[in-house]
Amino acid sequence: NAGVTQTPKFQVLKTGQSMTLQCAQDMNHNSMYWYRQDPGMGLRLIYYSASEGTTDKGEVPNGYNVSRLNKREFSLRLESAAPSQTSVYFCASSARLYFAYNEQFFGPGTRLTVL
């Protein structure tokens, strides 16, 4: 039981390049999330998917797109990377978005540097 897995773990991009961050969960969770973490700012929600087939913007969606490929997988795409997108990206999942406690399980993160 791997929980939430993310690939890659590290990535260096040049400004303007594109890439896709992959996330998969094996807990049969309905809801999935993408966060970015920057020093002193906690976790900020980029996009989320309440259930398979739906996606919605979070707090900081500009410059990103997502795809909920199936119930297990949720990818995050940077179409034209900018230095401001240098961050650590976390994928998370939960049983369902509107469940009272919405306890979330996180992946190990992707450390992205944009030069």
Added chain:
Amino acid sequence: TQLLEQSPQFLSIQEGENLTVYCNSSSVFSSLQWYRQEPGEGPVLLVTVVTGGEVKKLKRLTFQFGDARKDSSLHITAAQPGDTGLYLCAGSGTGSSNTGKLIFGQGTTLQVKP
């Protein structure tokens, strides 16, 4: 907009000392969670508190939810180097603010020196 403010932002203490981390808001939350994150890893859920005034204990860690459900605290007794990490509080809104999404505080970095 609901916000969670954590204090202090940084804490460096000696092994064996006690400490308290605070998580405050002007908004009411239906529940509040505490996560711990070790360097290079993702956050891991420690506890969820849901009732105003609730106190939960996890070994040397004591979590409290304020009576008005606007604040929470984490108290660690006799801290150990293994407690080192980033502690994050996260809340779920109520009423029209209950979108199901979590709102995270900015985190408290704890360093426990041997």
